[in-house]
Amino acid sequence: MRRGLAAVLFASLASCSAIDEGGDVHPARSEVLPMGSAVLVALPDGTIVVEDDGRLLQYDPRAADAEPTVVGPATDIGEVHAAVPMDGAILVLASGGTFILREDAWIPSPLADALDGPIVDALLLPSPTGRGQGDLWIATASSLYRVVDGVAERLTLDESLADAQLAPARRPEGPALWVRLADRVLEIWRDRSGVIRTAALILEGAPDAIGGDADGNGWVVLGGRLHSIGADRRLVDRGVEVARLLTSPLSHEVWVIDAAGASWLHADGTLFHAPDVTVDPTQVLAVAADGSLYASGASIVRYAPRRYARVRGAPDGSLLVTPQTFDIEVEGSPTIEATIDGEAVAVAADPNRVELDPVALGEGSHELVVRVVYDDGTLPVTDRRAFEVITNATWTEDVQPLYDAHCAACHGPEGSAVTRLGTREEWQTRIEVILQNVDQGRMPLGRAPLSRREVALIQAWQVGGFDE
Numbered sequence: 001m002r003r004g005l006a007a008v009l010f011a012s013l014a015s016c017s018a019i020d021e022g023g024d025v026h027p028a029r030s031e032v033l034p035m036g037s038a039v040l041v042a043l044p045d046g047t048i049v050v051e052d053d054g055r056l057l058q059y060d061p062r063a064a065d066a067e068p069t070v071v072g073p074a075t076d077i078g079e080v081h082a083a084v085p086m087d088g089a090i091l092v093l094a095s096g097g098t099f100i101l102r103e104d105a106w107i108p109s110p111l112a113d114a115l116d117g118p119i120v121d122a123l124l125l126p127s128p129t130g131r132g133q134g135d136l137w138i139a140t141a142s143s144l145y146r147v148v149d150g151v152a153e154r155l156t157l158d159e160s161l162a163d164a165q166l167a168p169a170r171r172p173e174g175p176a177l178w179v180r181l182a183d184r185v186l187e188i189w190r191d192r193s194g195v196i197r198t199a200a201l202i203l204e205g206a207p208d209a210i211g212g213d214a215d216g217n218g219w220v221v222l223g224g225r226l227h228s229i230g231a232d233r234r235l236v237d238r239g240v241e242v243a244r245l246l247t248s249p250l251s252h253e254v255w256v257i258d259a260a261g262a263s264w265l266h267a268d269g270t271l272f273h274a275p276d277v278t279v280d281p282t283q284v285l286a287v288a289a290d291g292s293l294y295a296s297g298a299s300i301v302r303y304a305p306r307r308y309a310r311v312r313g314a315p316d317g318s319l320l321v322t323p324q325t326f327d328i329e330v331e332g333s334p335t336i337e338a339t340i341d342g343e344a345v346a347v348a349a350d351p352n353r354v355e356l357d358p359v360a361l362g363e364g365s366h367e368l369v370v371r372v373v374y375d376d377g378t379l380p381v382t383d384r385r386a387f388e389v390i391t392n393a394t395w396t397e398d399v400q401p402l403y404d405a406h407c408a409a410c411h412g413p414e415g416s417a418v419t420r421l422g423t424r425e426e427w428q429t430r431i432e433v434i435l436q437n438v439d440q441g442r443m444p445l446g447r448a449p450l451s452r453r454e455v456a457l458i459q460a461w462q463v464g465g466f467d468e
Ligand code: HEC
Pocket: 402, 403, 406, 407, 408, 409, 410, 411, 416, 417, 418, 419, 420, 421, 430, 433, 434, 437, 438, 443, 444, 445, 446, 447, 450
């Protein structure tokens, strides 16, 4: 399919200058694999794929004592441009072809055959709604492709893409793509009706490199200097001469190796100097989704800006009815702080946890924020859980209407089922069995299961004491 690009608009970005005062950061350094191996790509799931002695190994550097898995022989993969999760597998787009990594096997993917030449760069843009697979963009020397449902759609551009670089960007309409050409940057996005539009970004001179992070910041190396473009779309000179810019659309952190060989880390809106990170800009380097920098040299070294910390318990976006425990997994004994809607809450120890009583919090939306601070110079880890508390459900307002709509046909006076469920008392007596049945989707029999909210309402009615 061929498709031209719609309207071309022009946007000019004004430049201003700012040098951050982030101070020093000391990422945790660990040797991941011994001599002779080179990191090819940091995958979205946190594992890395390395080439070692003619083999491809997949390895989880975060798991202590993990053994690398051999996923295949080292073929001519070339430079890896993107690794994107797709249908339970990972699609790897490289200059040497396209590959699929599924269940410990690394196999060539036919996608490369649909392209008119080797991949110059590739990128997965998040979907505008945040749900489902985003748009996969691939540049070859002469074409730009958008891969939709596994089909590569070619967009015609009048100029060479031989040296093109792709980066994620953000517009008010949603995610956008940046394409760095010889003399300018093209911005490509879908408007509200889905039509593809482009604009040329006018920068003072041709950018040496571009990148984009998971926070939607754009990064441009202009005249050798690092510039960022945030949500206000202002170009800010960050005061660093760049030898290498390392971004990933999955990582909130950005790494920069400057012209003097010093390393910089952009995290939490600030540029930090990382004095103990000593890498050479010509080394094979990769940024992982967690912000870690992998450097291949005499051995593979991982620099993790943050240590491990994770909140377990009800996932983000949950509906809460009953008391909940959020366990906080950490390494060693860092300081742990937690807030609910901005107010401090107690963190209990052994195991580290926050206990919440939805009834005490009250109906509505709440946010739990857990902050874990290590005193070794790594950055604090922040984990957020947004959830909604449901309380005060009543028989007449909430449960009876559910019964009428979803159960009465069978469990009412005329219904075929043996169990009668027409009254508040009948529900109260059988509440445990009812909750089990609706939660597991067995009831309503042969029909669409109740929504999470409907099940939560029944549960809230029970917790609240079966109000009339
Ligand atoms: C299409 C008919 C149908 C619908 C609709 C239906 N049920 Fe049932 N249900 C049955 C049948 C048939 C049985 C098995 C006979 C019995 O126990 O009454 C059953 C059994 C049950 C039982 C007893 C299970 C047990 O293990 O003892 C419960 C509780 C129940 N249903 C709850 C519900 C609730 C709550 C709804 C509505 C959200 C619902 N059902 C909707 C047909 C239905």
